[in-house]
Amino acid sequence: MSTNGTSNGQKKELDPNQGGDSTKKTYHKQPTGEALKTANAHSAENDLKLYGSCFCPFVHRVWISLEHKRLDYQYVEVDVYRKPKLLLDINPRGLVPALRHGNWGCYESTVLMEYLEDLNKGEPLLPKDPKLRAHSRLWSDHINRNIIPAFYRYLQAQDQNDQVKFADELREHIAKLVETADPAGPFFLGDYMSFVDVQMAPWIVRLRKVLKPYRGWPDPEPNTRWASWVQAIENAEPVKKTTSDDELYLDSYERYAENRPNTSAVREAINSGRGLP
Numbered sequence: 001m002s003t004n005g006t007s008n009g010q011k012k013e014l015d016p017n018q019g020g021d022s023t024k025k026t027y028h029k030q031p032t033g034e035a036l037k038t039a040n041a042h043s044a045e046n047d048l049k050l051y052g053s054c055f056c057p058f059v060h061r062v063w064i065s066l067e068h069k070r071l072d073y074q075y076v077e078v079d080v081y082r083k084p085k086l087l088l089d090i091n092p093r094g095l096v097p098a099l100r101h102g103n104w105g106c107y108e109s110t111v112l113m114e115y116l117e118d119l120n121k122g123e124p125l126l127p128k129d130p131k132l133r134a135h136s137r138l139w140s141d142h143i144n145r146n147i148i149p150a151f152y153r154y155l156q157a158q159d160q161n162d163q164v165k166f167a168d169e170l171r172e173h174i175a176k177l178v179e180t181a182d183p184a185g186p187f188f189l190g191d192y193m194s195f196v197d198v199q200m201a202p203w204i205v206r207l208r209k210v211l212k213p214y215r216g217w218p219d220p221e222p223n224t225r226w227a228s229w230v231q232a233i234e235n236a237e238p239v240k241k242t243t244s245d246d247e248l249y250l251d252s253y254e255r256y257a258e259n260r261p262n263t264s265a266v267r268e269a270i271n272s273g274r275g276l277p
Ligand SMILES: N[C@@H](CCC(=O)N[C@@H](CS)C(=O)NCC(=O)O)C(=O)O
Pocket: 053, 055, 056, 057, 058, 080, 081, 094, 095, 096, 097, 107, 108, 109, 110, 263, 264, 265, 266, 276, 277
């Protein structure tokens, strides 16, 4: 780990993604704004613990689910790139989110959202009807398989032609999802937030907070189905309560926007053409 002098003479530890340059922004290590208030309100010891990193969209999914269901839980911030033992004990791959429930632990955001559903406590996110449940899982798969990799490909692309190509790709994958959504909405299945909304919400938040400043991603055209969905997601209480201030996202994603070495397993997977880690 390299260090740099600061104005008050103290040594400040740099992160590997900064490449020894203290002017480079790096990921935040504590939530801010509404998310910090929520983290503080859930800092007491609890049997159900979410290990997360404040900038991480996969963590954001599970955090939104916990808030939607109003479950009792503890939020524990971890520096995912320094891989604390308490994280590795649950997930040997060292990725967040990880959940501990009593002496049992598990990981993978979609699996964790399913686990919280299976507890049958609080407000459900999956509908009761088996066909609608399958429909929700099918479109969650589309988000994981197509939309998220396209988001990172676009954000990491440095070449302008590639950026145009990947922006189109992302737009098409999102359009497919919007065409499939309930026509009246405003959420995916109608007038209530459900599984697919939560799967997609962290990236909807990051389209405006990350892709817009770094790549010029446009705000939704007014009076479209996409606009009403984005607005419903951004205004949903569980989303607002788990979202930090804009600066956190701007800083935390600079390393992706510059495609810097030592950024993350997600960056490596996308650069080498693999699916998500
Ligand atoms: N497929 C995983 C992806 C989780 C993931 O990639 N998390 C990132 C943070 S956003 C991480 O833990 N990175 C650690 C690393 O790159 O070493 C999920 O859905 O939970």
